[in-house]
Amino acid sequence: MITTIIAFIIVFGIIVISHEFGHYYAAKKSGILVREFSVGMGPKLFYFIRNHTTFTLRLLPLGGYVRMAGDADDDEEIKPGTPVSLRLNDDDLVTSINTSNKNSLFQGIPVTVVKTDLENELYVEGYENGDESELKRYSVAHDATIIESDGTEVQIAPVDVQFQSASLPHRMITNVAGVFNNFILTILVFTILAFIQGGVANNSNRVNVTPTDSVARDAGIKNGDRILSVNGVKTTNWNDLATNIQDKAGKKVDLKVQNDKQTKNNFLNP
Template identity: 55%
Template sequence: MSAIITFIIVFGVIVTVHEFGHFYMAKRSGILVREFAIGMGPKLVNFKKNGTTYTLRLLPLGGYVRMAGTQDDDDEIKPGTPASIAINDQNVVERINISKKNPYVNDLPVQIVKADLVDKLEIVVYENGDESQEKTYHVDHDATIVEEDGTEVLIAPRDVQFQSASLLNRILTNFAGPFNNMILSIVAYLLVAFMLGGIPEAHTDTNQVNIAPDSAIQKAGVKQNDRILEVNGKKTSTYNQVQKAVASNKKKQVELVVKHKDNVRQIKVTPQKQKNSDKKLIGISPKTTVDRSFGAKLKYGFTQPFVIVATIIGILGNMFTTGFDLNQFGGPVAIYSLTSQVSTQGIISIISFIGMLSINLGFMNLLPIPALDGGKLLLNFVEGIRGKPISEEKEGIVNLIGVAILVTLMIAVTWNDIQRFFIH
């Protein structure tokens, strides 16, 4: 249960912060944010403030910001749709209700013939079931529409739509989500640094090593900060030399010459297979000391996210030389598996996990893949070079291809994760 709760909180925080970036910048740019949703699926509760409807949805995974005029925002009302309308004293429509869940007893029942809620702001209807005469009403610029699921949002006139904002503001709005993830990651790692009270520093210029608990090398009797003088007959004076010699070992056991204080002895270590991995390790890492200075803590918070980004870039770069490997990716199943481990290790580990996931989400979203923020930014830059936007049809096709690629990849990654974490 603790793993499930932690997973919901971690995922919720990261996605909400990401979406709030888009939300904030869209508001600043004059783009109408029709809905800010936390969670997915059926609506549980909602309230409206400053033109935006805030909803909490059933499935506590993900969330979204629905901006007027974007691909996922559709206000088209099909001819023949039964509805009811609220009309003010000036005979102007203030609310259109196409939901059967939210009846308004004082509204006028109509059947919609056609509606233009973008440019003309007009609606043509048959009133009270009388199809002998059409009647046209003007729709208020700030009118609302109650959608089929009962969510009431503002209509989306052309002047407040995403494409009506300047190119710079659209670029900033698309970039704001990943940017917020970067900020969250920095804040998380700053918290970790100050909660720990200091930053461990690895020393690879010595053959003294750190020993992992319950590792193969600990079981062989090697103590913390012992020196490894030789690996399989090769002299080693630095950690990098030790690590390289161990990694190149082809035997069942690794033969080490170890110095503990003034005592030198030979031992044999059998590498252990790691959980959820095919790698066999003996359980060493570089000797570490702790830097408790304010500057070290501050530096860690600002640099650790970019260390992770560099690692991701290295992994993606290796795919061009070593080939595509699904094991380098992780979906919701992998995140849940990692969360279940982290949830037992305390609040500092959870905050660190949030920092790691947040920068991962932010960076991966910036990849120039259609349907991701990076793909949208690429289209923005293409528009800037061409001097005019790509047609909606072409943009829709590009996004459809991107969605198909992402869905296919997600299915493959999820199945691979299930096999890695639960079947093997």
């Protein structure tokens, strides 16, 4: 039971990662900011940031998602009255906004938010250190990050890198890229399984015997042998061979086998 569950999680995880990577890759190529690439759902276990995308591993292995800038589910509104900490660079541009109550994340300028615009004008307005006598306005860098309530750090989503700003063809490709990636994965998996499991190629009568093919091995058939005929009936490909053997269960079958050195008759008990 445990083995089955683990196998399911691994297989499902591969399918999810493949699907979401299709969306991720197409979005990146289309100039759409992918704010988060998540494997799993629920509380995060850990994350790292690379190429402006936050990659997270979450507790529940029941799916995943790609969070694109401007998506319907992508909401980063900072409500008035929210206490935040701002990190500024040498040019006095905000490079990170901490909205989490995990104050240990970094030491910044404490501000009580009055108004923000992180899509167009890129600014934060508020009262510094609780001083309501002076409303201050801080300019925000285009590539600034925001630390959300759960402690996950993602990039802000200026309008020029949002999903809606991409061309229609790019948006369409991004939407279908996940399914396309799963299609490619299916072809790849079946190709690998075909090599692993062995057998006879569809357009050939050459045999590839695996360690589990005890019947073929008992009949003296080896890798690379060609099955020329079954009970005197000529076979040139896998379909011919399968057709002539399938109704011979429990009966002795006379196979004419050719290898690199000679042609001989072998008897098979399917």
